[in-house]
Amino acid sequence: MNRPLGNLTRRGLLLRGAFGTAGLMLGGLPLHGNGTASPVAATAAKAPAKSVIQIWMWGGPSHLDSFDPKPGAGRDYCGPYTSPIATAADGMRICERLPRLAKQARHFSLVRSMTHGINAHETASYAVQTGHAPGRLLYPSLGALVSLFKGYDHGYQDLIPPYVVLTSTQGRFSESGFLGPAHKPFATGGDPNRERFEVDGIVSSRITDERQKQRRELLDRLDTLGRALPDDPALQAMERSQEKAYELILGEARKLFDLSTEDPKLRDSYGRSTFGQSCLMARRLVERGVPYITINYKGWDTHKQHFQLMDRNLPEMDAGLAMLIADLESRGLLDETIVWWGGEFGRTPKIQWNPPWNGGRGHFGACFSALLAGGGFRGGQVVGASDATGSEVADRPVYPNEFLGSILERMGIDPEGPLPNPLGETLRVMPAEVDGFPRGDGRLTEIM
Amino acid sequence: MNFVRCLGLAAVLAGAASSLSGDPVAPFETGRFSTPATGIDRIAFGAMREAGIEPALPCSDEVFLRRVTLDVAGRLPTLEETRGFLRDPANDRRTRLIDRLLASDDHLDYWTMRWCDVLRVKSEFPINLWPDAVQAYHRWIREQVAANRPYDQMATEMLTASGSNFRDPAVNFYRAVPGKGPEPVAAAVALTFMGSRIEHWPEPRRREMEALFARLAFKTTSEWKEEIVCPDPACFDAFDLRLPDLTVIHVPPGADARVAFADWLTAPDNPRFARAGANRIWAWVFGRGIVHEADDLRPDNPPSVPGLLDHLAETFVADGYDSRRLLRRILRSRVYQLSAIPRSDDPRVPALFAAYPVRRLEAEVLLDVFCTLTGQREGYMSPIPEPFTHVPPSARSVSLADGSITSPFLEMFGRSSRDSGLMSERDNHITDAQRLYLLNSTELQKHLASAKKLRALTKTRRNRDARDVVEAVYLTLLSRPPTHDELVAALGDRAAAREPGPPPARQLEDLVWALVNSKEFLHRH
Structure with a gap:
């Protein structure tokens, strides 16, 4: 794998140096906004977010056919999606199958330079959700970390468990890692799109x-x-x-x-699909104060018949995710709720037209996209960039630990702080530097 | 009804009081041991006496049958086994039961599962085994258990193995580690064969141990994910090697350092190996080692009954590392036959084994019990694209080869993740999610309502009336007949009446639900 690191890393170091120093200098001073306030100071001034909704794009969604379109790359890269649409955010264009999200673009930002270089589901799922390359220890996922730091040991008292998955767990890896079963997510089972959402054990x-x-x-x-x-x-x-x-x-x-208490029109606008109603359910869990909710959204491992599947899946995703962001916003919950969309990797930019794929895309960990909304992250921004065909990171590589560390920081959890663990090892929560990944440009201070 | 309930409560209070006054608590205890005291007992009861702790009373035959069947074979006794055993008047019935269970295939499956937990038998990841290798490794381990291979030979074969990991299964010991290089291998060797966590070793000792396994080559072949493990042919020079007891040995050119290590490890006068092995077998039976945690042997974590661990280790060596014989010795001891009801509130009771420790049934065992009762098949899945998730309907989940072949039930109930080989990876604590599932999940409710095995009980000629049916349900689920109070609670007015015909379906369904959710059913005790 090619990682275009050299000069980028140097640039990152320079940036970090500047901000880091500013942050230190401001450390003991009041944080009133003046023109020179650094992102570090700005972050510290904002109230931390309270909840995370993770939309897990199980299987790895194509970055080209969602949030990083490449209309200039030709048919072998774009297939039928040749005319990306403008969005409410200046200069941000996304796939033409996502018109509702386009309208919400001022509320979310995109990271188009996610990278880890891993092309297998298991290890990539692990890397993206734990921030660590596969190694000797099995680290906990972001959800388990939030469960650890915002759960029952830290004042959370609700009967609804602090880490909920709609509707089934991933199976690809143990979400709780070495933290053990106490921090495994509660999987609801059932289907929120049925007349009665039969939550396992509860209903x-x-x-x-x-x-x-x-x-x-x-x-x-x-x-x-x-x-x-x-x-x-x-x-x-x-x-x-x-x-x-x-x-x-x-x-x-x-x-x-009991989703029947919601306005049927609102339910319609989320989309009458398992995913759409899961988004609605996630909003209700956020209102209740549950700190981490994962929606496991299957169906994105599109090796074959890729565009037929995308034609079917993208509108469903568009409706659910756009409505979730809009609904959270209109209820004043978006500022305290982080919405994270992404999968374990992107998909090969070059389309495999030949049989047996017949227009498919394979696994692609060198460069892919993620979306962040709410929780104090600035909207309407694009972080990083891929090259002309979406095959390599061209600017500001973002490694999983930096991405997850940003979310943790916004949740008021210090990524560099100690991570208590039953192994008795000295570990940190989500350091900016981890074994197995190069040191990138750090956490996403530009949108924090 | 109210009157009856008061009666029941009074009887229960009387029962609770009797445990203090010295009488055995029905139906869990009996007045005297039916088997002779053994060498283990002389030391264990001596330690209790010395500490001034009164041991629990002997467990009843009903409890013993259920306990030993779970501990040896990983399943509940069948209705027929229970009736036969409880009718058996012979004095040696417990000893014969132990021997019968030890000779069963169910024992091999169950003991293989325990080995596979500590030997990390799982498809990637974080373990570096492909499904073909997992199946080969599992089969090899089961063969060792079936042949009752002496433990020193089994360990030596793993430690000195070379070859393809698809064709020379023992070599998978070196691939069944998380990560690459000599560090995880050294950690796995220390944990598996010395019951020791390398993190606790001084840095120089750690490095020396890693050096032992630094001269291994891992070579891929043209077959997908096959790997050949062998001493690195590029490292031909002689070198000096320091063993964990600080003796230095000279490894001549071309010689395999692992052979010298295995010889040192399994030598009869090396206490580490036999003590760690014996302590683990004890922990597999009691859920707790004489050294606790059972895989954390170190000078500052002494055994709770030092003489007992010495005795077990010496016996193990003298028996030629015969694991099954050691297990049989433990099962025949009176310590093992103590009831779970402690007769002392001294906090040292668990460490001195003065009462049998209550533990939740393991994930696989519980799943097998449910599948047997309900006639349902579990659907398995695997995160690894592999051909082995279709398991024959007759296969128990205890016999699953691959830790990556799993189901939501197995995950929820804390099956071992087999990531590090730590014994604590298997989690038998009850969680809120498990409790919800058992009490109220649609899935389990549905299956219990249509449970084949339990329905059949209402139809046989033998069970003429409601009492017979309730008794059969109790024997099936709890391996004992109901007490009078329980009959009254289950049947109400019908308990005394002996009306013909089974109880109403709904009453039976609620009884089965309640027993399946009872502490007694969910725990070994």
Whole structure:
């Protein structure tokens, strides 16, 4: 893989040097805005974000056919998508299949120079979501980190778990890494686009509340071992989980998952699809105060029949994501909610026309795009650039650790701070320099 | 009904009180041991006496049957096994049961699974094995368990293996590590065979251990992801090697340093190997090593009963590293047959094994129990594109070869991730998500409502009335008949009446649900 690093890195060092010094100088001073305030100072002045919605583009979405179109590269690169559209943000053009997102462009920014150079799903998924290249330790994903630093050990009290996945976990890697099952996401199961969103364990299709209560009573009466061992720690832990479970099963929290209370017109504008309604559900979880929500959006591993699939999938994605951003904005939630869109890699810029692909795109980790909205990230910006065909990073490479570190920083979690871990090793949360990736230009201070 | 409930509560209170007054607690305990005290018992009970801790009473036959079947074979006893065992009047019934289980295929599957956890048998990633290699490695491990291969020979074969990792399965020990180079290999050797975490070693000792494995070559072939592991032919010169006990050996030109290391490691007078091996087998049975954590042996983490670990290690060596024999010795001990109800609130009870430790059933075991009860098949998946996710319906999930072949259930219930080989990677703590799933998930509810095995109980000639059905359900799920109070709770007024015909379907469904969600069902005890 070619990584155009040399002069870029030097430029990055220069920039970092300038900002870093300014940041240090401002350290002890009041942070009133004057013309020379550095991005570091500006960041520190903003209130931290409260929640992250991660839209995980499972399989790796094509960067050329979403947020980094290359109309000048010719048919072998663009296929039928030859006329990208202007957006509400000056100078930002995106794929013509994303008209609703184009209208929201002032609220989001694009990173067109994501890179890690990994072309296998497992390792790339791991790298993009943990910020680390594969190695000896299995690091936790961003969601698990937020669960660690914003979850039950740090004042979070809601019954709804702090890390929720709509609707099933990825399977590609263990989200919690060495942090263990306590920081695994709660997978809702079910389908929010069905008449009744049957959230696993919380909303049951078969059992009435009355019967739930009778059953609970029977369970207590038959608890012969529990009564013989009242002090056993394992059994006590089970009892505590059980009480919590019943608060969810019989309490008010489950109403959160009842999407029928939403205006049908609003539901329509999110799109009557699993993805669209998942976006709506994510907004409700944010309103509730859940700090990390992942929407696992499958169907982007388009090796074959790529453009037919994109014609079908892009409008669905366009409706759900655009409405999510607009809805969060109109409710005043966008400033405190980070929306992150992206997959494990992009797709080969050059189209494979020959059989068996018949117009397909392969895995591509050298250069791809990501989208960030809300949570104090400035909108309407484009960070970095790819070359004329989207095959290489041309400006400002962004490595996963820098990208995730930016989100953590906006969440008020110090990426350079210590990462407590059961291994007893000295680790940091998401340092700007990690093994396996070159040191890039640092976190996304230009939009923070 | 209210009256009955009061009665039940009174009986329970009486039961709780009796554990303090000295009588065995029904249905979990019995008054006396039916097997003789062993060498293990003399040391273990001596340690309890010395600490002034009263041991738990012997467990009942019902508890023993369930416990030993879970611990040895990784499954529940069948209804027939339970009825047969509880009817068996012979004094040696427990010993014969142990031997029968140790000779079963279920034991091989279950013990292979435990080995595969610590030997990191999993398709990439972070382990560097391709599915072909995983299958070969798993098959080889199962053969070692089936043949009861002496542990020193098994370890030596892995440590000194050379060849293709698709064709010489033992060589996969060197590929089943996260990352590349001698560091992860040295860490895996220390953890697997010395029960020691290399992170705790002084820097120079770490470097010396890594040097031992620095002269390995990994060579790809024309077959996808096949690799050949062998001593690096480019490193031909002689060199001096320092072993972990600081002795220096001279490795002549062209010789394989790993052979010298394996000889040193498995020598009868090297305590590290036998102690780590014996401590692990003990921990597999009790969920806790004599040194705890069981893979963290170091001078500042002493064994809780030093004499006991010495005794086990010496016996292990004297028996020619016969793992199954050591396991049998542990299972035959009276310590193993103690009930789970402690008779002392001393915090040292768990470390002195003065009561059997209660633990949640492992993910695979629980899944197999559910599949057997309901007749459902689990759908497996794998993040690796591999051909082995279609598992025959008869195969238990305990027998799955590859840690990457998994299901949401297995993940939720803390199956070992097999990433590092640490024993703590298997997590048997109950989580909120598990509790929700068991209590109320649509999936489990549906399966239990139509559970084949339990429905069949309502149809056989043998079960004439509601009491017979409830008894059969109890025997199936908890391996014991219900107590009087439980019969009353399950059937209400019908409990005494002996009306013909099974209980109403809904009553039965609720009973099955309640038992499946009971602490007794979900834990080994």
